[in-house]
Amino acid sequence: MKILRFPALALLLGIGLLAACKQRVRVLKSPPNYSFAFGSKDKLDVRLLHISGITWDNHDNLFYAVNTGSDTLYALDRISRSISEVYPIGAAGDYEDVALFDSAIYILRKDGTITKFTKDSSTGKATIAKVGEMSLAGANEFESLYADTAQKALVLICKNCEADDENTVSAYAFYPDSIGFTNKPIYKIDAGKVDSLSPFKTGKFRPSAAAINPMTKKLFILSEESKQLVIADLNGVVNSVFKLSPKLFSGPKGIAFHKTGEMYITNEAEKGKASFVKFAFKDPAEAARKSAAGVPYNFSTPDEKLELGSHLHEISGMAWVPSQEMILAENDEKGDVFTVDFKNRNDNVRKIKFGGKGDYEDIVYKDSATIYMLVSSGSVVKVNLEKDEVTGVPETYELPADKKNEFETMYLDEARNSLMLLCKECAGEKKTEVRKAYRFDLASNTFDEQPAYVLQINAIKEILNDATAEFKPSAAAINPVDDKLYIVASVGKLLVVANKLTGKPENVVRLDPKLFNQPEGITITPEGDIYISNEGGTGVATIFKFIRQKK
Known part of the structure; x- marks a missing residue:
């Protein structure tokens, strides 16, 4: 067994493309509850070079498979994937898929003919019988068969049917216990929607295998020709589309699920042997x-809460002042900094006016003589203080950039005598799904030319096992107790704990949107207690305190 790992790419499979002398990365997502970056791959017996369909038998605890051009039904061991039994099924033919229904195995031929296979549990005697023939007009081609027990039906999905056009893929039902085939589609898949949701341009969606996921009750459909995985509801309504990387899915022709949600995809051989790939099911909530x-910390229940007045309704950044044991808080766009005495419930001990209106997003307290403000474009404003009053004219330092960037996060890294600016979403980051961090050297008052680190959003998705998770940082601070970087994201409602030097996510906490309506600020005390602020929105702005729990 080969364990697949792509650590540099984490959740996604990246394809390096050369264009205009710059490297670009195409981001390939994994379906919910699974990660294409973490799978176990087995090579199959040479008799299964053209494996074209699989199904899982919960009772016998094994797989059944068919091979295009063969006259045999194969039983495969669950663990080793080796062939444990073979059963003749008649003349050799284009057998394309196999499904289990009510303890019987049904085998699909390319023309829509269905053969039933049963085995006597006491004698082991096998019985083969042709039970259905599709009678549609014209030339029709099928490669997908799955069981829908709720409908008491086997469902065939067209690969290429006469009645379909470029925007339609029909599915037909076969009822084993009653009327057999119906010539009217039970549903039609919108191939146009598949195309519009596809993360890349490809040919027409032509199903090569399908199965119902027992955990999510969604229909998973493979298309070998277009290298797609389509997830739909049980009426064929398309929900999402994912690219199947040819590196991992050379010829995806079979799909099956274990009752626990494990997903299995088989690939017929192109070079060497056919393969069998297993992906573990992970519940995002778990x-x-x-x-x-x-x-x-218990971020679901604040230890203390302070409601703020209208002057801090749009609080967008906070900084802890150790000598006073108070918080500096700034209000977006006002050019004001307020001192908040959280302990004594005073949100306006004093106000410092440091400038005019501007899109100020964060604040850093360096010492009693200096604070720094972040402008959303990436500019850093240095404000000199003397006895809590501004002295001189604030100095502004621009991040060198030829494209539009958006920042809401700036934090102090004392060990490197630096301010760190973390992109909310900077130029080019939407496609590559990363967040870059830029270092501002406090000794020279200059920015480093290259990013200090690049945070991979897909690492967050991998931890959560949620390919749809969003992450746009709104505030961050280094925790002096564990020396980790704590990042809050209002968009995505996440708190990420990361390595402060590399930005690599280590833990991710989902923030309850009912509690954290708009988390925009974070600051941490020397003892490790965390304060998180929320803009008021349509309600009241708040600051929550979370006490570090002892292990």
């Missing part, structure tokens, strides 16, 4: 709970 368990 993954989130497991990740949150590694963080020494």
Whole structure:
């Protein structure tokens, strides 16, 4: 067994493309509950070079498979994937898929003919019988057969049927216990929608295998020709489309699920042997709970709460002042900094006016003489203080950039005597799904030319096992107790704990949107207690305190 790992690419499979002398990365997502970056791959027996369909038998705890051009039904061991039994099924033919229904195995031929295979449990005697023939007009081609037990039917999905056009793929039902075939489609898949949702341009969606996921009750459909995985509801309504990388899926012709949700995809051989790939099922909610368990805070229940007045309704950044044990808070666009005494419930101990209107997003307290403000474009404003009053004219330092960038996060890295600016979404990041961090050297008052680190969003998705997770940082701070970087994201409602030097996510906590309506600020005390602020929106702005829990 070969364990697949792509650590540099984490959740996604990246394809490097050379264009205009610059490297571009195409991001390939994994379906919900699965990761294409983490799968186990087995080579199959040479008799299965052209494996074209598989199904899982929960009762016998094994797989059944068919091979195009063969006259045999194969039983495969669940663990080793080796052939444990072979059963003749008649003349050799284009057998394309296999499905289990009510303890019987049904085998699909390319022309729509269905053969039933049963085995006596006491004697082991096998029985083969042709039970259905599709009688549609014209030339029709099928490669997908799956069981829908709720409908008491086997469903065939057209690969290429006469009645379909470029925007339609029909599915037909076969009722084993009653009327057999019906010539009217039970549903039609919108191939145009598949095309519009596809993350890349490809040929027409032509199904090569399908199965119902027992955990999600969604229909998973493979298309070998277009290298796509389509997820739909049980009426064929398309929900999402994913690219199947040829590197991993050379010829995806079979799909099956274990009752626990494990997904199995088989590839017929192009070079060498056919392959069998297993992907573990992960529940995003369980993954989130497991990740949150590694963080020494209970972010679902604040230990204390302070409601703020209208002057901090759009609070967008905070900084802890150790000598005073108070918080500096700034209000987006006002050019004002307020001192908040959280302990004594005073949100306006004093106000410092440092400038005019501007899109100020974060604040860093360096010492009693200096604070720094972040402008959303990436500019850093240095404000000099003397006895809590501004002295001189604030100095502005621009991040060198020839394209539009958006920042909401700036934090102090004392060990490197630096300010770190983390993109909310900078130029080019939407396609590559990364967040870059830029270092501002406090000794020279200059920015480094290259990013200090690049945070991979897909690493967050991998931890959560959620390919749809969003992450746009709105605030961050280094925790002096564990020396980790804590990042809050209002868009995505996440708190990420990362390595402060590399930005590599280590834990991810989902923030309850009912509690955290718009988390925009974070600051951490020397003892490790965390304060998170929320803009008011249509309600009241708040600051929550979370006490670090002892292990």
